[in-house]
Amino acid sequence: GQSLEQPSEVTAVEGAIVQINCTYQTSGFYGLSWYQQHDGGAPTFLSYNALDGLEETGRFSSFLSRSDSYGYLLLQELQMKDSASYFCAVSTGATNKLIFGTGTLLAVQP
Amino acid sequence: NAGVTQTPKFQVLKTGQSMTLQCAQDMNHEYMSWYRQDPGMGLRLIHYSVGAGITDQGEVPNGYNVSRSTTEDFPLRLLSAAPSQTSVYFCASRNRDRSTDTQYFGPGTRLTVL
Numbered sequence: 569g570q571s572l573e574q575p576s577e578v579t580a581v582e583g584a585i586v587q588i589n590c591t592y593q594t595s596g597f598y599g600l601s602w603y604q605q606h607d608g609g610a611p612t613f614l615s616y617n618a619l620d621g622l623e624e625t626g627r628f629s630s631f632l633s634r635s636d637s638y639g640y641l642l643l644q645e646l647q648m649k650d651s652a653s654y655f656c657a658v659s660t661g662a663t664n665k666l667i668f669g670t671g672t673l674l675a676v677q678p
Numbered sequence: 679n680a681g682v683t684q685t686p687k688f689q690v691l692k693t694g695q696s697m698t699l700q701c702a703q704d705m706n707h708e709y710m711s712w713y714r715q716d717p718g719m720g721l722r723l724i725h726y727s728v729g730a731g732i733t734d735q736g737e738v739p740n741g742y743n744v745s746r747s748t749t750e751d752f753p754l755r756l757l758s759a760a761p762s763q764t765s766v767y768f769c770a771s772r773n774r775d776r777s778t779d780t781q782y783f784g785p786g787t788r789l790t791v792l
Contacts, residue, residue: 576718599779610768610783611721618777655720659779663728665736666711666772666781670720 570594572669574656579675580646588641588672590656598659600632600639601666605653614641614654643674651676680704684769684784691759691791699754699787701769709772710752711736711781712744714765721768727752759791 572592580586590600599618603611615623617632617639629642643650653671660667685700703710711726713736723736727746741763743755752771756763766788772781 601779601781603781610785612783613780616779618779657721657781663726663734664709664774665723665726665734666770666779667723667737668713668721670718 570658570660570667572656572658572667574654574669574672576670577673577675579677581677582646582648584646585642585644586646586674588643588654588656588674590639590641590669592637592639592656592658592669594658594660594667596661597634597637598664600630601657601659602628602630602641603655603657603668605655605671607652611655646676648676648678650674682769682771682782682784684767684787686787687785688788689790691756691789693759693761693791695759697756697759699756699767699769699789701752701754701784702750703752703769703771703782704750705771705773705782706749707771707773707782708749709774709781710746711770712742712752712754713768713770714738714763715768715786716765724754724767756789761791763789764791765789 574590602614605611615630632639657668712724713721725744727733769784
């Protein structure tokens with residue numbers, strides 16, 4: 569089977585930098601994704617890493633180390649609107665299904 | 679493009695009733711999936727499909743059936759609803775491009791089983 573671990577909650581202040589870690593165990597790994605979900609809404613795609621290294625998209629960056637089965641999402645210049653749940657997800661298996669972690673609730677304080 | 683659409687938005691069922699949650703996408707995506715989301719449990723994969731006529735079980739398939747007769751539609755059937763199936767259900771689609779692997783979600787169906 570698959571398992572993903574990420575912290576349940578993180579708190580940070582506006583303007584700061586926060587890192588949300590994700591460790592995974594799976595077979596047939598293709599890549600690691602990150603999704604954002606605001607309360608009451610649908611998840612939306614943030615980033616995807618298929619290869620080791622850092623991917624940057626504006627204030628958000630995502631990192632993957634395949635050898636360590638580890639990745640993280642880095643959010644810079646935090647804004648109040650970044651308060652949301654963040655999910656890591658692995659693409660896995662012969663049919664490339666997408667399995668999600670339990671999510672990290674980020675609270676950004678003034 | 680409408681993206682991924684789901685109906686209904688809200689539904690209340692009695693134990694033992696059956697119903698179908700509808701999902702459609704207009705992006706010509708090959709992959710479609712159904713997830714349920716319960717508080718503190720994240721998104722759990724129920725069933726998924728890699729193309730018309732091809733479906734497979736996810737992490738929590740019991741009590742649910744799916745079929746995929748067209749690329750656009752992927753309905754989820756609850757055969758005999760139980761209170762444990764009270765949840766928010768999300769349908770999602772993505773294409774087979776493994777370089778980007780972006781999944782798009784519908785707005786969700788909030789189901790209560792009494």
